[in-house]
Amino acid sequence: MKATIVGGGLGGMVSALLLAKAGAEITLLERKEELGGRLAYESNDRYRIDRGPTIVLLPEMLRSILREAGVGEDEYELVRCDPMYRLHYPDGFMLTKWTDKEAMAQELEKVAEADKDGFLRYMNDMEPLFREAKQAFLERPFLRKRHFFTSRNVKLLARLKVHLNVRQLAGRYYANRRVIDAFSLQTLYVGGKPSGSPSLYSFIPYAEHAFGIWYVKGGYASLAAVLERALRRAGVKVQTGVEGAVRQIVTEQGAVTGLVLENGTRYSCDTVIYNGDFPHLGAMLQGSASVVDKRDFKPSTGCVLVYVGVARSWEDDGRRSAHQFMMPDHLPGSLEQIEASRAFPGEGEPLPAYYIFNPGALDETAAPPGETVLYVLIPAPIPVEPHSDYDWERQTGAMIDRVLADADARLFPGLVDSIVWKKVRTPQDGAKEGWYKGGSFGIAPTLTQSGAFRPQFSPYKIKGLYSVGASIHPGGGVPIVMQGAKMLADHLIEEWATWTTT
Numbered sequence: 001m002k003a004t005i006v007g008g009g010l011g012g013m014v015s016a017l018l019l020a021k022a023g024a025e026i027t028l029l030e031r032k033e034e035l036g037g038r039l040a041y042e043s044n045d046r047y048r049i050d051r052g053p054t055i056v057l058l059p060e061m062l063r064s065i066l067r068e069a070g071v072g073e074d075e076y077e078l079v080r081c082d083p084m085y086r087l088h089y090p091d092g093f094m095l096t097k098w099t100d101k102e103a104m105a106q107e108l109e110k111v112a113e114a115d116k117d118g119f120l121r122y123m124n125d126m127e128p129l130f131r132e133a134k135q136a137f138l139e140r141p142f143l144r145k146r147h148f149f150t151s152r153n154v155k156l157l158a159r160l161k162v163h164l165n166v167r168q169l170a171g172r173y174y175a176n177r178r179v180i181d182a183f184s185l186q187t188l189y190v191g192g193k194p195s196g197s198p199s200l201y202s203f204i205p206y207a208e209h210a211f212g213i214w215y216v217k218g219g220y221a222s223l224a225a226v227l228e229r230a231l232r233r234a235g236v237k238v239q240t241g242v243e244g245a246v247r248q249i250v251t252e253q254g255a256v257t258g259l260v261l262e263n264g265t266r267y268s269c270d271t272v273i274y275n276g277d278f279p280h281l282g283a284m285l286q287g288s289a290s291v292v293d294k295r296d297f298k299p300s301t302g303c304v305l306v307y308v309g310v311a312r313s314w315e316d317d318g319r320r321s322a323h324q325f326m327m328p329d330h331l332p333g334s335l336e337q338i339e340a341s342r343a344f345p346g347e348g349e350p351l352p353a354y355y356i357f358n359p360g361a362l363d364e365t366a367a368p369p370g371e372t373v374l375y376v377l378i379p380a381p382i383p384v385e386p387h388s389d390y391d392w393e394r395q396t397g398a399m400i401d402r403v404l405a406d407a408d409a410r411l412f413p414g415l416v417d418s419i420v421w422k423k424v425r426t427p428q429d430g431a432k433e434g435w436y437k438g439g440s441f442g443i444a445p446t447l448t449q450s451g452a453f454r455p456q457f458s459p460y461k462i463k464g465l466y467s468v469g470a471s472i473h474p475g476g477g478v479p480i481v482m483q484g485a486k487m488l489a490d491h492l493i494e495e496w497a498t499w500t501t502t
Contacts (some may be wrong), residue, residue, distance in 0.1 A: 001018055001023060001024040001025065001496045002020075002021070002024060002025045002026075002027075002269065002271060002272040002491070003024055003025075003026055003027075003269075003272070003273055004026075004027045004028075004259065004267070004269040004271065004272050004273070005026065005027070005028045005029065005272075005273045005275055006029055006031060006246045006249070006259070006272060006273065006274050006275060006276070006284075006339055007029070007037070007274065007275030007276045007469070008028055008029075008030030008032070008035035008036065008037065008101065008238070008240070008244070008275070008398060009035075009036065009037025009038065009039070009469060010036070010037055010038070010039055010223075010227075010469075010478060010481050010482065010485075011275045011468035011469040011470075011472075011481045011482075011484060011485045012028060012030075012037075012273065012275030012454075012468065012469075013028070013035060013036075013224075013228070013231060013484075014069055014227070014481075014482050014485035014486070014489075015275070015468050015485040015488055015489055016028050016231060017069035017070055017071075017230055017231060017236070017485060018069050018485065018489035018493075019489050019492060019493070020231075020234040020235060020236050020376060021068075021069065021070055021234060022489070022493045023041055023497075024492075024493075024496070026234075026236045026237065026239075026241070027236070027237040027238075027269075028231065028236055028237070028239070028244075029239050029240070029243075029244035029245075029246055029259075029261075030238070030241075030244040031240075031241070031244055031245035031246070031262070032240065032241070033240050033241045034204045034224070034240065035224055035227070035228050035231075035238070035240065036113040036171065036221065036223075036224030036227075036228075037275075038051070038052035038053065039052065039053065039220055039221045039223055039224040039478075040052065040221050040224065041219065041221045041426075042211045042423050044308040044309070044421050044423075045311060046368065046420075046421065047307075047309035047367060047371075047373045047421055048219070048369075048373070049219065049307050049357075049359065049366070049373045049374075049375050050219040050220050050221050050357070050375060051221065051305070051307075051425070051478075052220070052221075052361075052440075053220045054215075054220060054357045054375060054477050055189060055213055055215075055323065056078060056188070056213065056214035056215060056216060056220070056357075056479075057204065057207055057208065057211070057213065057214075057476070057477065057478075058207055058211060058477075058479040058480075059078055059211060059212065059214045059237070059479075060211065061476065061479040061482070061483060062078075062479045062482065063078075065479070065482045065483065065485075065486050066229070066250050066482075069227075069230065069450040069485070070233065070234060071226060071227065071230050073287060075226050075230075076216060076217070076218075076222065076223060076226055077216070077217035077218075078214045078215070078216060078217070079214060079215045079216075079217055079362050079363070080099070080212050080213075080214055081099075081212070081213045081214060081215055081217075081321070081322050081323065081362065082098065082099050082100075082101075082212070083096045083097060083098050083321050084097040084098065084099055084208055084213040084323065085097050085213070085321055085322070085323035085324055085325060086211070086319065086320075086321050086323075086324045086325070087178070087181065087182055087320070087324075087327050088324060088325070088326050088327060088410060088411065089178065089327050089329065090327075090328070090329055090350075091329075093178065094319060095107065095111070095178060095179070095182055095441070096321075096474065097182060097208070097211060099208070099212040099213070100122060100477075101119075101120075101209060104119060104209060105119055105120060107115065108179060111176050111178070111179055111269075112175060112176050112179075114175050115174045115176050115179045118173040118174045118175070118179075118274065119173070119174070121173060122173040122174075122183070122206070123206070123209060123210075126202065126203070126206040126210075127206075127210070129156075129159060129203075130203050130206050130207065130210065132156055133156065133160065133203060133328065134203070135386040136152070136153055136156055136431065137153075137200065137451060137474065138474045138480065138483055138501075139483065139487070140487070141456055141457060141458075141473060141487050141488075141491065142451060142452040142456055142473060143456050143458055145452045146153045147452070148451050148452030149452070157200075158295065160199055160200055160202075161199050162198050162200055162447075163199075164198075164199045165194065165195050165196060165197055165198060165199060166184045166186075166187050166194045166195075166197050166198070166201050166202050166205075167180060167184040167194040167195045167332065168195075168197055168199070168204050169184075169199040170183040170184040170194075170205075172200070173349075177330075177376050178327075181194075181327060181331045181397065182205075183205045183324065184205065185331065185353075186201075186204040186205045186208065187201050187204065188301065188379070189298025189446065189476075189477060190204070190300070190441050190443065190445050190470075190475060190476040190477050190480075191299075191440060191441025191444055191445065191476055192300065192301065192437055192444050192445040193301065193332075193335050193336075193339070194331070194332070194335075195332050195335070195336070196444070196446055197444075197445045197446065198445075198446070198447045198450060200450060200451070201445055201450075203423055204477075213323070214320060214357065215362050215363070216231065217363055218363070218364075218365070219359065220478065221496060229502035236237070238455060242262070242263060243261070243263075244261075245261060245262035245263070246259050246260070246261055246262070246284070247260045247261060247262045247284075248260040248284055248285070248286045249272055249274070249281075249284050249285050249286065249465065250266075250286045250287060251285060251286065251287040251462055251465070252290040253288055253468055254288070254291075254461065254462055254463060255270065255462065255463035255464055256269065256270055256271065256272050256463065256464035256465050257269075257270065257464060259272065260286070267429055270463075270464045271464045271466070271467055271492075272464060272465055272466070273466045273467065273488065274465070274466070274467045274468070274469075275467070275468050275469050276434055276437075276469060276471055277434055277435055277436035277442055277443075277469065277470070277471050278430065278436075278442070278455045278459065278467055278469065278471035279295075279297045279436045279471065280434060280436065281459070281467060282294070284461075285465075288460065288462055289410065291460045292460070293459065293460070297436065297443045297444075297449065297471075298444045298446055298449060299382060299436050299437040299438065299439030299441035299442075299443060299444060300436075300440060300442055300443060300444045300470075300476065301379055301380075301382070301439065301440065301441070301444070302379070302380040302381065302382035302426075302427035302430070302438050302439055302440055303377050303378065303379060303380055303427070303440045304377075304378045304380045304396050304399065304400065304424065304425070305375065305376070305377055305378075305424070306375075306376040306377075306378070306400050306403070306404070306417050306422065306423075306424050307373070307374070307375055307376075307421075307422065307423040307424075307425075308373070308374050308404075308415075308421065308422045308423075309367070309372075309373050309378070309419070309420050309421035309422075309429075310367075310371060310372040310373070310412075310415060310418045310419055310420070311371055311418045311419075311420045312370070312371065312372065312414060312418045313360065313367075313370055313371060313372045314372065314413075315410060316361070319411060320358065320361065320411060320412070321358070321361055322357065322358055322359060322362045323355070323356075323357055323358075324355070324356050324358070324411065325353060325354075325355050326351075326353065326354050326355070326356065326403075326406065326407065326410065326411070327353050328350050328352060328353050329350065329352060330360075332352055333353075334350065334352045334353060335379060338352060338379055338380070338381050339381070341381070341397065342381040342382075342390075343381050344378075344380070344381065344395055344396075344398075344399045345399075346396070347402075350369050351381075351402060351403060352378060352379055353379060354374050354376060354377060354378045354379070354403050354407075355376070355377040356374055356375070356377075356407060356411070356412075357369045357373065357374065357375035357376075357377075358374055359373065359375075360373065374406070374412075375475075376400075376403060376404070378399060378400070378403055380396075381427075381491055382427045382429055382438045382439055389488070390428075392426045392427075392428050393451050396424060396426055400424065404416055404419075422447075426438075427439070427440070436471065441470055441476040441477075442469060442470030442471035442475075442476050443471045444477070445475055450473075450475070451473065452473075454471075454472065454473040454474075454475065455467065455471060455472050455473065455489060456472065456473050457472055457473070457484065457488040457491065458491075459472075462482055466488055466492070467482075468484055468485050468488050469481060469484070469501045472484050474487075
């Protein structure tokens with residue numbers, strides 16, 4: 001029972017812990033000096049904030065898998081966000097999203113009585129569907145497409161109205177287009193447009209209200225250190241930097257035989273788990289070109305991320321929260337324009353939607369006293385191709401200036417003049433780190449890249465080769481990637497057990 005894991009992101013670390021707990025001998029190789037992948041900080045000597053994920057969904061799934069992996073609840077702290085977040089529109093309209101069903105119904109009653117009734121009907125309809133879909137689709141692999149298209153699953157997909165996209169399904173319950181925004185924008189959490197993601201992903205807005213939105217005290221990135229300590233306790237052999245950089249996965253006669261490191265060292269092994277953006281796996285295989293998946297995968301949405309340290313703070317005035325979405329007047333049109341034009345809106349055109357994370361609203365240790373650290377996410381075009389001449393510095397700089405000025409005028413007065421630290425990351429930066437075409441969340445959650453059509457943890461007919469991460473079923477988002485790692489580990493443990501009994 002031995003395995004080598006290529007990549008020390010969340011999926012790789014959780015897989016390593018679950019397998020090690022079952023008694024396997026695990027080696028984890030990571031080309032960077034630190035483990036964690038997208039779970040990382042941006043910081044200077046004064047400020048620190050999450051680089052990537054910020055919103056914790058499905059808290060019980062996260063707790064359960066961490067517990068199974070040997071991480072106790074005393075090693076991290078989850079804080080509930082309530083309100084969950086606020087949506088702000090250019091004309092001053094604000095919609096607050098509450099965890100409590102009655103509070104949310106009252107909020108919607110201010111918009112339209114019909115939307116209040118629609119919300120209660122939505123929650124009532126989605127509860128049994130979520131419970132069934134979680135078991136049928138999130139907790140099972142589809143190593144054969146026939147495992148997906150069972151009569152029971154087909155009936156469930158029909159009840160989920162999978163022929164609709166998430167925005168269309170929300171439109172079946174709500175009349176006000178801004179309320180439809182509020183119950184469909186959540187596909188952006190996993191890198192999909194509301195109008196381009198099948199209704200199966202409606203479990204995300206439902207789950208917000210059923211289980212709440214949470215924050216990891218100290219930031220999501222703090223989990224990387226927690227997991228690394230657990231790896232050391234479990235006896236996992238961890239190699240980072242030069243010693244962990246893998247160039248190739250070697251196969252012979254349809255089976256894994258070893259790895260070649262970047263320094264030329266050859267490493268013998270017969271079980272490899274690849275933890276990286278799946279479309280890159282084919283290029284790493286030596287000796288198995290005929291079985292590589294040659295699909296031109298659609299990447300997830302890209303983001304420009306702006307991290308700022310601010311030498312002032314703001315009192316809670318009932319408008320600011322830990323999470324806020326600054327909305328355009330027409331969200332679908334704004335997202336479509338960015339994708340179609342492969343460029344940011346120009347000067348004089350309406351700003352796109354953007355998101356501001358203010359951890360200090362929940363965590364007094366997030367910034368020095370009297371100061372603030374903010375994370376601003378702007379949906380971005382992703383013309384990240386080998387020979388792209390897109391001028392990221394010029395295009396990004398102009399858009400960031402507009403967005404920060406808008407945030408100053410609408411929600412954080414004095415922001416621009418008080419910024420003392422700023423760091424920017426673009427899809428191009430992500431691509432250099434191995435993010436597929438610069439997409440921030442692996443491959444996109446489209447209909448043809450979901451469920452049985454998404455790469456599975458055993459993606460090729462190569463003995464001993466497995467994969468885990470956001471591009472692998474069941475998909476992106478921290479708890480969902482962890483669930484994918486659990487499914488892989490359960491499969492391997494069961495497979496190894498058959499070897500020992502035979």
